[in-house]
Amino acid sequence: MLATDMPQTHSRHDSDGLLTSALREQAADQQYLTLKGLAKRFGKTRVFSDIDAEIARGEFITLLGPSGCGKSTLLRAIAGLNDVDSGEIIVDGHDITRLPPQRRGIGMVFQHYALFPNMRVADNVAFGLRMKKVRPEERERRVTEVLRLVELTDQAQRYPHQLSGGQRQRVALARALVVEPQILLLDEPLSALDARIRRHLRDQIRDIQKSLGLTTLFVTHDQEEALLLSDRIFLMHQGSILQQGNAASLYTRPVDATAAGFMGHYNLIGSELARPLLGYLCDSPQVALRPEALYLQPDEMTRPLLPGHLEAGLDFPLQSLPANVGPALPGVILRHQLLGNIVRYEVDCQGLRLNVDVLNRSARQLLPDHLRVQVHADLDEVQALGTHDTGDRSRVANG
């Protein structure tokens, strides 16, 4: 071999090697936590089955679903607190399905903080490190660091009964984080807290999770929390993952009526009933339309039937309609709800009841109950429902 060949051969080999290992690492990152065919029964009750998922390193996944759908049992199975009847749990290429909880490298925070009442905050946090026989100096360093992360440095010497609910839950979080878990599991950690603290801690958890790049599974039955927090949401129903995807896809493209019913305040309409609103008959049994995909116009002809509104300064701007709009469907406003920056009108369109959301710009623009209106649908936002792949608009037939 010529001496000059050596470096070339070498460098090609090196770059191939680097490329392959980079790709391998990337693939491993995409499949950091793998759930394969997990199933669990309690006696005759099927809690979950056919649970398959790939979770990337550093992803924030929310398990969302109604009470009793199996979220907590699935989370506990990943932590090793429940066994599974079949299936595998793989973390970073290692099968942990039969490992005891303490050998899984998983931290968990529950709905009710289980702190030791007779230990100060710092000792509560240090407990896991003591069990692992971490040296005192190292223990102190890690406790100090994690208390700073959850903003509890000033409370380190307090006992749990001297803390607020939110602070106690932050101690629980610190206790889970201090052992430097590979995966963090959070089982409704916010549900016992009042709304304001809940929002604050929610944001704090997400910030900490991002800064540590920690793969996290978060259980909630609060749809808004799931939409706000997650990289991806696993929507669970009766022990199965009904749909998984990012917030936008779950919100705008529900796979079926159950998903639509859980994710938003969709109008679910039988196709025949929806025909006058869409201007065509959809070939699936049902369509779903978000309230914000419907447009409301006061009926100019009938406005004078409500004397006083013009004089009172009713000033509802005609909304500009989307490009692909259905026919005008006449209706009457039955009632409305003020939902902060949204007004939700319930409109009766010849027997078809529709929820229509309009931006709440000012009190002067509020349309009165009993006003005659016209409703239009944004045809680009029509979801044909029936089977599990209904995000596909080609299934909506014109005709």
Ligand SMILES: Nc1ncnc2c1ncn2[C@@H]1O[C@H](COP(=O)(O)OP(=O)(O)OP(=O)(O)O)[C@@H](O)[C@H]1O
């Ligand atoms: N130890 C148990 N023994 C028998 N059945 C159980 C046990 N734990 C849970 N279950 C049942 O398994 C099903 C799923 O429970 P799980 O707690 O996982 O649901 P969840 O979705 O987390 O509900 P929630 O949001 O109310 O906590 C429920 O029907 C529940 O009654």
